[in-house]
Amino acid sequence: MKQCVHGMIYLAVLVAFAACDAPPVPLDDIVIEKTFVPEQCVRAVKVGDYVRYHYNGMFPDGKKFDSSYDRSSTYNVYVGKKQLIEGMDRALVGMCVNERRLVKIPPQLAYGKEGYGDVIPSDAILHFDVLLLDVWNPDDVVQMKTYYTPENCSRKVEVSDYVRYHYNGTLLDGTLFDSSHTRMRTYDTYVGIGWLIAGMDQGLLGMCVGEKRIITMPPSLGYGSNGDGSDIPQQASLVFDVVLLDLHNPKDGVSIINQDIPQPCHRKSVAGDFIRYHYNGSLLDGTFFDSSYSRNRTYDTYVGKGYVIGGMDEGLIGVCIGEKRRIIIPPHLGYGEEGTGTKIPGSAVLVFDIHIIDFHNPSDTVVITTNYKPVVCETLAKKGDFVKYHYNASLMDGSFIDSTYNYGKTYNIVLGANQVVPGMEEGLKEMCVGERRHLVIPPHLGYGERGVDGEVPASAVLIFDIEMIEMEAGLPDGYMFIWNEDVSADLFTEMDADKDLQVLASEVRIAAKPHPQLHTNRHTHDTVGPHASHLFLICSD
Known part of the structure; x- marks a missing residue:
């Protein structure tokens, strides 16, 4: 029999509080009773492994001599290297983490x-109640076991990337020592440059x-x-049980993917344009943080003037009306290290799925496209003319606004009398019947920044398809009305209804043949009143 003395007073078999007589019946070899075996044994102790375990040392009568x-500290030692008594060296081999054994030596x-x-004392039989907590080998490396992989993995973590992740940190026996979840905050760091344990x-x-x-690692790492x-x-x-929520590299720029570009695309946005768009905003792991749809407003x-975060300013350049695209923005072009509070954490990559509704430039004018022009087109509409026309009105994304065809009658105005938006005035000029x-009317020539509540959004570009149905020449300058029929030789007497030798305004209205009333339409600036064009001539001198 050999005695192992290593100068360590806390060896599992050395520290004791009392001596005890040897048992009456000697043993020939160690006896191992497995009092608890875990359901899973990922790894069993081998010779040369380093172990951490708790124990109670007792004599056969139950009297404790060491613990x-x-x-409050495990016993840590190599197995099979004669750092323990021979019986314990042999008894630990094959044990699993969290296994418990009663060893009789x-x-x-x-x-x-x-x-x-x-x-x-001499010839003492020793009992050890052993609980294995940890096992590793000097040759161990990091072990990684992925138990969930997303369907789409377009990018993987590389050295120098910045990551945001949640984790639960435990010892090998399952004892929790830390968790980002309890702090309700991800752990954010660079990878591969020494900011983390190896x-x-x-x-x-x-x-x-x-x-x-x-991720399982030996203490050396x-x-x-x-x-x-x-x-x-x-x-x-x-x-470490890790879920990766975010990754980017400081060199990243804005990424644009999943583009759905309508055809044709006549115009693309440039810096200085004013744009209306819908969006869904989420983090890289899909966590939702905002949506214009939830507010039912674009x-x-x-664009390009710093009114939005840098990444969005960049991502909105070059879009077509009706286009859908996904814009991925790294934090240095988003909300940076601070985030925005509870919804957008610090150093978060942002994902915007956008739908371009319309855009215009403050310098835009009315775009007029003639779809049909009669062969004979000599009489052209001008300021002061009374015109009747049909229209279909919509937004740039095709959303319906209004149509005169729904009312079964034309829309009637005096051109140049500010009865419609300026863009419509411009579009009706020099049209002929048929x-x-x-x-295409920009908002500054339409309904402006305020729009029409419930019908036309603020700052909306308008689309009108119009057809000139009828027009009548306007009054000459300097005349309030004209008489289109033969004038009676006794006109004054006929109009002087009360025979007071003067013609009052009321008597003029009685004598006048009124023009049919113009209807009031919700898409004019003013309510349109009667227009008397078939009256007698009065000079304004």
Whole structure:
């Protein structure tokens, strides 16, 4: 029998409080009783492994002579390298983490006839209640086990990337030592440049956003022989259950994907344009943070003038009306390290799925396209003419606004009398009866920044398809009305109804043949009143 003395007073078989007589029946070999075996045994102890375990050391009568629990510290040692009594060296082989064994060691495999001081008497049988907490080998490397992979993985973590992830950190026996979830905040860091413990630096490489993996590392790649001074003991293997939420690189620019471009695309947005668009905003892991749809209102802004975050300013350049695209914005072009509070965390990549409704430039004029012009087109509409026309009105995305065809009658105005928006005035000029035009009216020549409540959105570009049905020449300058019929030789007497030798305004109205009333339409600036064009001539001198 051999005695192992290493100068360590806390060896599992050395520290004791009282001596005890040897049992009456000696053992020939160690006896192992497995009092608890975990359902899963990922790894069993082999010779050469380093282990951390708790134990209670007892004599056969149950009297305790030593315990690691009393010191609140595990016993840490290599197995099979004669750092333990022979019986314990053999008893630990094959154990799993969280397994519990009652080991009975005969004296010839313990301290033999010599015993150990006044703690362990000669020829003592020793009982050890052992709980294995950790096992690793100096040759161990980081182990990674992915248990969830997203369907789409367009990018994986590389050295120098910046990542945001959640984790639960445990020891190998499952003891929790830290969790980002309890702080309700991701752990944000660069990867592969020494900001993390070496095992985590390696374990995060190759991950996709949304991926979940278990990263297991030996203490040499964790907190080593010193631990972290509080929750992580010395020489502890570490297990991190990680879900990656975000990644980017400081060199990243704006990414544009999933484009749906309508054809034809006659015009693309440029810096200085005013744009109306819908969007859904989310983080890279799909977490929703905002949507214009939920407010039932487009987001309206100038492009390229710094009115929105830099990434959106860039992502909105070159779009077509009706286009849909996904804009991915790194944090340095979004809301940076601070984020916006609860909805957008610091250093978050932003994903915007946008739909362009319309855009215009403050310098835009009315765009007039003639779709049909009669062969004979000599009489052209001008200021002061009374015109009747049909129209279909819509927004740039095709949303219906109004149509005279729904009312079964034309829309009638005096051209140049400010009875319609300026863009319509412009579009009706120089039309002839039967002509059809397509008008694109920018908001500053339409309903402006206020729009029409419930019908025309603010700052909306308008589309009108119009057809001139009828027109009548306007009054000459300097005349209030004209008489289109033969004038009676006794006109004054006929109009002087009360025979007071003067013609009052009321008598003029009685004598006049009124023009049919113009209807009031919700798409004029003013209510249109009667227009008397078939009256007698009165000079305005």
